[in-house]
Amino acid sequence: MSTNLPFLKMHGLGNDFVVVDGRKADAALSEAQYRAVGDRRRGVGYDQFLTILPPKNGGLAYMAIHNPDGSQAQACGNGTRCVASLLMDEAGAEEIVLETVVGGLVCKRAADGRVTVDMGKANLGWTEIPIAVETDTREVTVPGAEAYGPATMVNMGNPHAVFFVEDAEALDLARIGPPIETNPIFPERANIEFVSVLAPDRLRMRVWERGAGITQACGSGACATVVAAARRGMIPGRSASVVLDGGVLDITWRADGHVEMTGPVATSFSGTLDLSALGS
Ligand SMILES: N[C@H](CCC[C@H](N)C(=O)O)C(=O)O
Numbered sequence: 001m002s003t004n005l006p007f008l009k010m011h012g013l014g015n016d017f018v019v020v021d022g023r024k025a026d027a028a029l030s031e032a033q034y035r036a037v038g039d040r041r042r043g044v045g046y047d048q049f050l051t052i053l054p055p056k057n058g059g060l061a062y063m064a065i066h067n068p069d070g071s072q073a074q075a076c077g078n079g080t081r082c083v084a085s086l087l088m089d090e091a092g093a094e095e096i097v098l099e100t101v102v103g104g105l106v107c108k109r110a111a112d113g114r115v116t117v118d119m120g121k122a123n124l125g126w127t128e129i130p131i132a133v134e135t136d137t138r139e140v141t142v143p144g145a146e147a148y149g150p151a152t153m154v155n156m157g158n159p160h161a162v163f164f165v166e167d168a169e170a171l172d173l174a175r176i177g178p179p180i181e182t183n184p185i186f187p188e189r190a191n192i193e194f195v196s197v198l199a200p201d202r203l204r205m206r207v208w209e210r211g212a213g214i215t216q217a218c219g220s221g222a223c224a225t226v227v228a229a230a231r232r233g234m235i236p237g238r239s240a241s242v243v244l245d246g247g248v249l250d251i252t253w254r255a256d257g258h259v260e261m262t263g264p265v266a267t268s269f270s271g272t273l274d275l276s277a278l279g280s
Contacts, residue, residue: 005272005273011246012219012264013216018273029275033280034066036279037049047209050064057103060091060098071211075158077119077218077219077249077261088115095107115264124154139152145183148194153190154228156259159210164228173206174214177208191220193228195225197235203242205244206245217244238254239251247263
């Protein structure tokens with residue numbers, strides 16, 4: 001493997017990504033190397049590490065997603081929008097299909113420069129989340145987290161548990177997030193969202209991401225939040241703006257079950273990873 005790997009630092013609402021192009025060079029890192037790059041003091045730091053790979057099934061490219069703890073994720077909404085923006089610029093296209101482990105995601109440039117992604121269907125069955133107990137995922141009491149009320153579970157490719165609380169701002173996420181993420185009710189762990197209703201079409205969300213911790217925004221989490229809010233009757237319709245720490249995403253749960261998300265993307269800087277300095 002080449003030891004020098006060029007990267008771009010991108011973000012969507014401050015949800016930040018190291019993006020590498022593995023279409024020409026070998027860009028496979030070991031779990032320890034993903035962790036080393038993800039260290040914000042010793043490495044570059046990122047919420048997700050995104051690797052662009054050749055397409056497997058007719059799309060323009062395939063995207064692999066890793067968390068800073070080295071684990072793989074099946075979905076990353078903001079990362080999908082960032083990489084799609086890059087690939088649309090490269091191809092001179094306004095619409096592309098970017099493949100992930102869960103399938104091809106249609107991404108489009110909106111008139112105002114923001115990027116929309118169709119994240120695919122929200123999956124709601126208990127085996128699809130997945131959770132360990134057979135139950136209606138609309139309202140699930142999570143052992144140890146009873147204080148936050150029942151959670152609504154949504155799989156957006158990756159598992160989410162959404163808690164509706166009076167004031168999401170007031171919670172100490174760093175303390176309450178980790179034990180819920182790793183609760184045995186989630187065999188694959190879960191991303192944890194705390195949400196307050198600001199208006200019938202506006203929700204405030206804070207997130208504790210699986211494998212990453214507190215982030216400024218989580219696209220798949222914002223999608224899960226709107227689906228959960230509609231299921232619980234917290235909003236009258238199926239569209240809402242979700243206010244994250246880093247900005248606002250516009251989400252629609254379409255009648256066909258797909259969830260669309262629109263928001264900004266940005267590139268911060270480029271650099272080179274010296275993999276030989278990161279251990280093996
Ligand atoms: N930031 C991402 C989600 C990463 C999900 C990851 N933490 C996991 O499922 O393990 C997003 O915009 O959707």
